[in-house]
Amino acid sequence: MDPELEAFVPLLPRLDLSDPVTARKGYADLATSRAAPATTDMEIEDRTVPADPDVPVRVYRPRQGHGGAVVWMHGGGWVVGDLDTEHAWAARVAAASGAAVVSVGYRLAPEHRFPAALDDAYAVLGWTAEHAAELGIDPQRIAVAGHSAGANLAAALALRARDERGPSIRFQALNEPSLDDRQETWSARHFTDTPWSNRDHVTAAWRHYLGSAPATPYAAPARATDLSGLPPAYIATAEFDPNRDEDIAYAVRLLQAGVSVDLHQWPGTFHGSQAILSAAVSQRQITELGAALRRALAE
Numbered sequence: 001m002d003p004e005l006e007a008f009v010p011l012l013p014r015l016d017l018s019d020p021v022t023a024r025k026g027y028a029d030l031a032t033s034r035a036a037p038a039t040t041d042m043e044i045e046d047r048t049v050p051a052d053p054d055v056p057v058r059v060y061r062p063r064q065g066h067g068g069a070v071v072w073m074h075g076g077g078w079v080v081g082d083l084d085t086e087h088a089w090a091a092r093v094a095a096a097s098g099a100a101v102v103s104v105g106y107r108l109a110p111e112h113r114f115p116a117a118l119d120d121a122y123a124v125l126g127w128t129a130e131h132a133a134e135l136g137i138d139p140q141r142i143a144v145a146g147h148s149a150g151a152n153l154a155a156a157l158a159l160r161a162r163d164e165r166g167p168s169i170r171f172q173a174l175n176e177p178s179l180d181d182r183q184e185t186w187s188a189r190h191f192t193d194t195p196w197s198n199r200d201h202v203t204a205a206w207r208h209y210l211g212s213a214p215a216t217p218y219a220a221p222a223r224a225t226d227l228s229g230l231p232p233a234y235i236a237t238a239e240f241d242p243n244r245d246e247d248i249a250y251a252v253r254l255l256q257a258g259v260s261v262d263l264h265q266w267p268g269t270f271h272g273s274q275a276i277l278s279a280a281v282s283q284r285q286i287t288e289l290g291a292a293l294r295r296a297l298a299e
Contacts, residue, residue, distance in 0.1 A: 001240065002268030004279035009195050017079050017204040020110060024080045031085035034275075039091050046083070051123035056105035058083045060094035061136065068099040068141040068170070068297025069132075071125050071157070073150030075272070077178075077205030078109045078117055089147065096290020099297050100137050102128050106153070110208040114219045117209075121153045122160060129167035141297045143171040143231075145289075148197075148243075148271065149205065151177030155221040155250075158230050171296035173234045175289060176271055177250075178243055180222035181206045181215045185245035194240045197271035202242050222246055227257040234262045234292040236285065241271040262292060 001009075013030060017023050042062045049055040072093060074086035083105045090103040106120035125144065132139035144154040151174040158172045183189065183202060192199045210219060217224035233254055237247045244265070251263040266285060274282045 001270070002273075002279060002281050004281065005269065005273050005276055008276050012195055015080070015196070015201065017077055017201060017208065020079050020108070020208065024108075027076060027080040028082070028085050031088070034088060036088050037091045037095065042091070042094055044091075049124050049127040051120065053107075055120045055123055056083060057124055058087070058090065058103045058105070059135065060090055060101040060103070062094055062098055062100070064098070065100055065136070066098045066294075066298045067136070067138045068097070068143065068293070069128055069135065069137040070094075070097060070099045070101045070143045070145050070173075070293055070297070071121065071128055071154075072101050072103050073106065073121055073144075073146035073153040074103070075146065075148030075150045077201070078149045078209040079205060080108070092286055093145070093290060093293070096286060097293035097297065099143070099293055100135055102135075110211065113211045114209050114213065118153055118156050118160070118218055121157055122166070125157055125161065125167050125169075140168055141170050142167065143173060143293055143297055144169055145173035145175070145293065146177075147175040149178050149209075151175050152179060152221065155179060156218045159221055159224055160218055162229050169231045171234070171293065172231050173289060173293055174247070175236045176238055176241055176243055177221075177235070177247055178202065178205065179220060179250050180246040181210065181220045182222075183242070185249065187244040188242045188246065191240060191242045191244075194242065195270045196273070197242060199242055222250055227254050227259060230254065230257070230259050232260040232262075232296065234289070234296075235264070236289065237263070237265045238269040238271050238273060239265065239267050240269065243271065264288065
């Protein structure tokens with residue numbers, strides 16, 4: 001493990017998803033205790049996207065933006081997280097990419113199981129494209145992106161938009177995505193005591209998200225049999241992450257389906273370790289994610 005990250009491992013709290021209400025409070029306390037990035041160079045506005053039910057979003061627009069936009073979904077196993085806990089991440093993505101970021105406050109499981117979160121995100125994708133002129137963006141330069149469970153939603157959005165001939169998606173950025181409920185890969189079976197996320201944590205998240213319903217490709221994109229015609233992808237994986245091998249396999253399958261993929265496996269990292277901002281590898285990860293989005297959307 002990267003020594004700068006390893007030093008923090010004994011200090012990391014355990015996120016227990018068996019009690020969603022308590023987990024949400026603990027996650028919120030942790031997220032809001034961190035110093036927020038500077039946002040003086042961007043406009044930030046809370047909006048509501050009309051849907052059934054309406055979806056809260058927070059829009060981040062860099063003053064020197066290039067006209068691209070990112071529909072961003074937060075992580076948290078589909079169980080924890082909201083616009084406030086995701087504020088620092090969304091602001092950093094906007095600053096690093098130069099794109100307007102629409103952060104999605106989707107409904108959480110287990111109160112709202114699949115496809116509630118995906119339906120919310122899809123409504124926001126459509127709203128972003130329809131309100132492009134008002135938001136000051138180009139509707140042909142929209143990316144979908146997220147971390148962990150949020151990256152799952154981004155991958156699912158790309159599949160659904162392709163299948164339903166929905167809004168045009170220029171790019172998908174999947175940071176350590178949760179893609180496969182079957183948990184059959186080597187990393188999913190063997191990483192039982194890794195920091196932040198381990199096999200039990202992933203199992204609980206999928207159980208909350210799916211309930212007793214079988215997984216469809218929109219719930220678990222790794223189950224999709226046809227990956228052709230999807231937007232180019234940036235996929236980042238962490239070495240000590242149960243999701244690692246399913247993410248690499250998805251990247252390979254995208255390539256085999258004719259989709260351009262930028263795959264980066266970050267050595268010495270674990271799921272969500274970018275939150276340890278003092279580590280040089282975390283800074284490189286965030287910079288590279290922003291650069292990938294900037295390259296895809298800036299023209």
